[in-house]
Amino acid sequence: MLDVGNVTKLIGGMTILSDVSLSVGKNEIVGVVGPNGAGKTTLFNIITGISRPTRGAVSFDGEDITGLPPERICRKGIAKTFQIAHSFPGLTARDSVMVGAIFGSDEPMTIRDAKELSAETLGFVGFPGEKMDTLVRNLNVVELKRVQLARALASKPRLLLFDELMTGLTPAESNDSVELVKKIRAQGISILMIEHVMSVIMGVSDRVIVLDHGEKIADGHPYEVINDQRVIDTYLGDVGVF
Template sequence: MLSVDRLCVGYGGAGVLHGVSLRVPKGQVVSLLGGRGAGKTTALRAIAGMVSPSAGRISFGGEDVTGVPAFRLSRKGLAYASEGRRACPGLTVHDNLLLGAFARLSGTRPREELDQDMARVLVHFPRLRQRQNELAGTLSGGEQQMLAMARALMLSPAIVLLDEPSMGLAPVLVDEVFHIIAQLRREGVTMLLVEQFAAAALKVSDHAYVLENGRIVLEGPAEQLQNDPAVHAAYLGGAAATADPAP
C-alpha cells in the first residue's frame, strides 16, 4: 500500500530525516514511534506531500508519488489527520466532516455511499453525532481531535496518516481515541500512526518502527516490541499511556 525508501528531508540546510525506510501493508496499522524531535511529524508531512524530500522515494498504491503535492495525494485516497486538529471553527461539525469528503464531492474520488459513510463515522464518534449541528469552535480539545480523525475518514481513504492523536488530551480521552483506532483496525482501515505514547500505540498496531534522530533504529512486529524487556526499558519506560484499547 505505502512504501518509503531511503527518505531524506531537511529544513534550511539542516537534515531532519536521514534515509528513512518503512512499509505499510494494506489493512494494517503501523506505528512510527520516537521522542519529541525525532522527525516523526516531518516523515508524515513528507509522505502526505506537504514538504518535499531531498532524496528517497515514496510509493503509494504501486505508484511513485515522491514530491506529489498534498491535494493530488488526497485525490488518490491518502488522508492526513494532522497534529493540532485544525478544525474550521466557524463551520458546524457536520460541515467540517463534509470538508473531509471534498475530493468525493468534487468528483475526483468516488461519491457513492457518502451518506452511509457519514452515518458510519458518527457511529464511531458518538460525541460528534451529539454535536454535529454545533460550531466546531465550541468543541473541547478532545472532541476536536476526534473531529480531525473523523474528517480524514470521510475521504473514504485508502490510507489514513494519524499524527499524534493523543496530544494534549486527558487520560480518559486518550483511552477513547485509542479504542476508536482499535475499532478501525478491526475493520481493516490502513493506518500509519505517529504517537509518543508508545505502549498504547503498540497495542493497536501490527508493526512498528522506532525513529531516533531522523533514523530508524528499530522495527518489528508490534507485539514483539511490546514484550521485549530491552525494548521496553529503552523506548517504552517513559512513554506508557493509561490507554488500554480493546484487542
Template sequence: MKAMLQVSRLGKSFGGLKAIDDLTLSVAEGQFLGIIGANGAGKTTLLNLITGYLTPTSGSIVFEGETIHGLPPYRIARLGIGRTFQVVQPFDEMSVLDNVMAGALFSRSGVHRSLAQARVESVGALRLVGLEAQAQLAAGSLTLGAKKKLELARALATNPKLLLLDEVMAGLTHEEIEDIMTVLRRIREAGTTIVMIEHLVHVIVELSDYVYVLNFGRELVRGLPDAVIELPEVIEAYLGAPMEAEGK
C-alpha cells in the same frame, strides 16, 4: 506481503538538519503500523512527506505502485491517503458536521460526490467516532478530546485506504483514549490500513502489528511491538533523551 506504501531511502533536510535521513519503510495492506520516537525524531516530517506537504530531498515514495513524492497534497489525498494533523485546527465558526463535510468533498471520490452524499458519509464518520450528538455545534466550542475526534472524522470522511494518524491521543483523558482506541479498532476491521504516530507506548503496543522506532530521522529499530519496547536502545532513545535534554 505486497507493500501498499513503500518509502525508500527517503531524506529531508532543513538547512543543515537532516529531519529524515535515509529512511526505508513499508506498510502492507491491512497492517496497523506504529511509529514511535522522541520529540524531533522526524515523525511528523515523515507524514508531511508522504502526504505531499513537503517534498523529499532524496529517495522515493510509492503508493499502490504509483510514485507519489512531488505530487501536491490534494492529488495524494484523492489516491486514498488520509491524515490527521498533530495540531488540530478546525474551522471554529463552522459546525462540526460542516467541518467533516469539507473533508468529504475533498476526497478520493469527492470530485464526483454530491452535497447530499457528502452529508451522509460525514454523518456516518461522526457516528463512528461518537460525535453525532455534537454535529450542529460550532467546532470551536468542543473540548480538546472532541476536537481530536472531529479531526479523525474529517480524515475518515475522505474515505482513505491508508490513514495516517499524528498523535491523535495527545492531551486526552484516559476515557477518551479508550474511546479512540475502540474507534481505531473498528476502522481497521473495516479494512483501512493505518499508520499511527503516538507517544503513548501502551497504545502502540496494544494496537500495532509492527513498530518502527525513529531516532534523529533514521530507523533505530523495527519489529513486533512487545519486543521493540523492551530493547535498551529504545528505552534510552525514547525515554532517556528528552529527560537529558531537559536537564541541560
C-alpha cells in the same frame, strides 16, 4: 501498500530525516515512536505531500507519489490527522466533515449524500449527535479531534495517518480511541500512527518503528522493539515507561 524508500530531508543545512525506509502492508497497524524532534511529523508531511523529500521516494500501491500535492495524494487514498487539531473554525462540525467527503475523495458526491455521510461518520467516531451543528470554534479538544478524524475518514482513505491522536486525552478517552482505531482497521483501512503513549502503541500495533534524530533505529514486532537495547537507551529510558 505504502513504501517509503531512503527518504532524506534537509532543512537549512540540518538533517531532519536520514535515509528512512519503511513500508505499511494492507490492513496493518504500524506505530511510529521516538523522542521529540525525532522527525516523525516531518515523515508524515512527506508521505502526504505537505513537504517534499530532499532525496528518496514514496510510493502507494506501486505508484510513485513523491512530491504530488496533498490534495492529489488524499484523493489517491491517504488521509491524515494533524498533531495540533485544527479545522475550519467558522464551519459547523458536520460541514467541516463534508469538506473531506466532497474534496477528499475521487468519488463524485452530491451535497445531500455528503451531508448524510458526514453525520454517519461523526456518529461512527463517537462525536455527540447534538453538536453536529455547533461551530467548530466552540468545540472542546476531544470533539475537535473527533471532527478531524471524521473528516479524514469521510475522504474514504485506504491508508490513514494519525499524528498523536491520543495526546491530551484522559486514559478513558484514550481507551475509547484505541477501540476506534481497531474499528477503523476492521473496515479494511491500514493505519500508520505516531503516538507517545507506549501502552497504546503496544496494545494496538502489529509493528512498531522507532525514529531517533531522523534515523530509523528499529522496526519490528512491538515486543522485539521494546526489548531492543538501542531503543531502551535512546527512547524508553527517556519516557520511563518500562
